[in-house]
Amino acid sequence: MKQYEILGHKVTFDEETHTYTVDGVEVPSVSTILGETLFKRKYSGVNPKILNAAALWGNQVHVAIEDKNPMLLNETQEQRYNEFWQIIEEEKLYIISQEEIVFYEHNGKVVYIGRYDLSLKNGHGEELGDIKCTYNLDLNYLSWQLNLYRMAKEQMYKKQIKGLKAFWLPKRQKGKMREVAMKENEELLEFIGGL
8 A cells, every 4th residue: 555645645556456545535536537438338238357457558668658668568569669769859749747636625524535646737737648558549538538537637736638538559550649629717616526
């Protein structure tokens, strides 16, 4: 179990159960909320063995990027790793932080929590990014996920996030960067209010 002190709150993350608590109260993650509401059937019909193998493959690429160390990757994974860093360089992006936990408070209660992959800086300001190694890139899902992280970070740190990016590194084709649509806070708040 990992413990953090974030803006005066005690936050814990249990890696085995993938659960978060804030000040001793369990708080659902963004991915849990989306998986139980808007994207209930996202992976229905996909063989669990295939899902687990794909998750492991993607997680290895993700960890290598976070550690800036491709030594344990196979040849294809290393290609995607290199493509990610090539995109970062070509787009003149600077990584500010990685794997930062953010949470959102509504009506005096922490209603969701999560950990985004990347905070990036470019000539326009700070942006949030997500690394996906999935077979298909679901930009609708990513828009909900990254906008919920964005709204939480903006509330916590009183700063504006200027954009959202997906770094898509699939097994069978070259890695790409895609812009992710920003959502209005009103739409996000309406969704949260219905939870």
